[in-house]
Each structure stands twice: as structure tokens, then as C-alpha cells.
Amino acid sequence: MASADHPTSAEYIKHHLTNLTYGQHPDGSWGFAHSAEQAAEMGFMSIHVDSMAWSIGLGLVFLAVFRRAASRATAGVPGGLQNFVEVIVEFIDDTTASIFNHKNDLIAPLALTIFVWVFLMNLMDLVPVDWVPELAKLAGIEYMKIVPSTDPNITMAMALSVFALIIYYSIKCKGVGGFLAELSLHPFPSKLMIPINFVLEFVTLIAKPLSLGLRLFGNLYAGEMIFILIALMFSSGLLIAMAGGVLHFAWAAFHLMVITLQAFIFAVLTVVYLAQAHDAEEH
């Protein structure tokens, strides 16, 4: 590592893209990684403490706010918080009802959780990139990535959880045979074509969680990267710093749309995939 006080641009970017990682060092001992290289050496046996903490914290914010509204929910005149929460619930309920035509009490709360939680995680992207890491540095924490959705672990974990639900409901609604038939007798309804069908359909199936998780990760990672690059301008003279300020504002305004849209897309695609899992197709 170069001097921590005056990092080069590359070091600055790398620092911002490194998670606070706790895991098993190659020598078998457990501890925090003190550099990106150490974190990489840990391999699978590592956990991103910052991603998990922010993700759980934001999820708890969501649950606390909505739980508060739910426990005080009244059929009479709603207060401010209840109004706010009900707008979101209504929005998700309408969206879900227009896509998902089966009876399943899980789908709407699932979509609500995904939408609000992912939105909150994405929202952390709008916090200026240096604020929290600098504070963390003062507190003696080396790395601090505050946007959980720029961590592929987080987005893929959610996508794979949704994928597990897809498999579960496919088998529950169609049976193992029905599910396999769907995978193998489509799109060419002929016994000879089963291998080709299976390859095609299996790719389609696998593409669902991959596209779901990587889309969110890609959008947010790119957005975060641009914020970091803009932040680099702040240390390069007054004029460039002012241009950086303008750029930062413009990108934040645009990104506000992106983060809402990505949260919504994740929730809607989840509902769509689960609706497909429930649909017993005609052959």
C-alpha cells in the first residue's frame, strides 16, 4: 500500500471498491483482510462485513418503519406515516395483482420487501463516496463500502433466493414431472428434440437469476464507479473541482431515477418469474 494520506488515483479507486472482509487467511487463521489482495486470497471463506451490516441495517430500517405503520394501521383516517407506507403498499399490490394471477400470499410481501429494501440499498449510492469511508477511517476501520447492491454477493444472493423460490413453486405447482416436461418438451414438442429443448430451456432458466442479480449489480456498480471518478476531480484544482460538483449533481439526479427503476425492475421481474413458475403450460 502507498501512503494512506496521499493515495494515487488508482489506489483511491481501488480503496473505494474494496469491501471490509472478514475471513480465513491462507494460513488458516481468521481475521480481517488488510488489503484487496488479502481479501482475494481468502477466496470463498470470507464475508463482507460492510455489505452485510449496511444491508441488514437498511432492511431493519424498512421493517421497523413498515412494522410501525402496520401495528398502528387503522381503517379510519390514516396519519402521515401510514399514508406514506400505504402508497408504496398499494403501488406494489397493484403491480403484483396485474402480473400475478394465482393465489399466493407470499408474492406481494416478497415484492414489497425487494422493492423497498433494494431501493434503500441503492439509495446509499447517493451518499457522497468519501463521507462514510473517511468517518470509518477515523474509527479505525480500513474499508467501508456502504452500497450493498454494488456487491455481487448481495445481489446474487437475492437473485438466487428468488431462483430457489422459482424452482420450489415450479415443482409445487407442476410436479417434478411437469417441471421436467416443461424443461424438455419445449419449444420443440418432439421426443427426438428433448436434449436440444433441455439445453435451450435450461439456459433460459439459469439466465433468470443471473440476469436478475447481475443487472442490479451492474447498474449500481457502474453508478458507484462514476461517482468515484467524479470524486477524483475534487482533488484536482478549483476549476475541475467545480466542474466535478456540477457533474456530481447531474449524475446524482439521473441516478435517482436509475436506483428507483432498478429496485422496481428487480421486484417486478421476481413477480414475473414466479408467475411463470405457477403457470402450468399447455402442451
Added chain:
Amino acid sequence: MNIGLTLFGQSLVFLIFVAFCMKYIWPALKSAMSERQRTIAQGLVAAAEAERKLGEAESGAAEERAKARAEAAQIVDQARQQASQMIEDAKSSARLEGARLLEAAQAEIDQEVNRARESLRRQVATLAVAGAERVLEERIDPSAHARLLERLAAEL
């Protein structure tokens, strides 16, 4: 950027959060919302019903008002007729009474005149007799006659 245990951690948290939302958040909010929806729907129906009733009541009231107005007009008319009738009656009875009173007064006057005439007539006879007596007492005294006659005249 490495895939690691975070994957499992986040999956676990995700499922727990979804379960919590499904159990403790969504049903309460949803039931409150649908209950309010029902209440509002009922309120709207009741409002429509009340409006209909109000319309009915208004048209009924207008009818009643018109009826009352007609009745009042009729009563006023009748009263006016009755009043003019009474005035007419009073006038004619007053006229009759006047005539009767006039007649009675006339009769009384006539009676009085007759009575006066009778008493005058009686007094003239007495005076004539008295005059004649005086004349016969004095006989031929012209001055006496004259005096006598003057006295007679003065007595008249």
C-alpha cells in the same frame, strides 16, 4: 468483488426479512386498507341514498308548499268575500235602522204637534169664553173696551 459467505448471509437475511414482512407487515396494512376501502364504498352508497332521499323530500316539500299557498290564497279570498258581505249587511241594516228611527221620530213629532194643537185649541176656547165674559161685564165703555181688548191681546 469476491464471491464468498456473504452470499449465504444475505440469502438468509433476505428470507427472514421476507418472512417477517409477510407475517407482520403486509396483512395488517392490507386489511386496514381494504377495510377502509369498504367503509368508503359504504359511505358513498349511503351518501347517494341520502341524496336521493333529500331530492324526494325536497320535491315533497315543494308540493306541500304549493298546496299551502293555494289554500292560503283560497282562505284570503273567502275572508275578503265574507268581509265585503258583512260590510254590505251592516250597511243595509244601518240604512233600515235609520229609516225606522226617522219614521219613529216623525211619528213622535206629529203626535207632539197634534197634542200642542189640541191644548192650544182648548186654551183658545177658554180665552174666547173669558174674553166674552169681560166684554159682557163692561158693556159700553169704549175706553174700557179698548183697555179690555188691549189686555186680551196682551194675554194672547
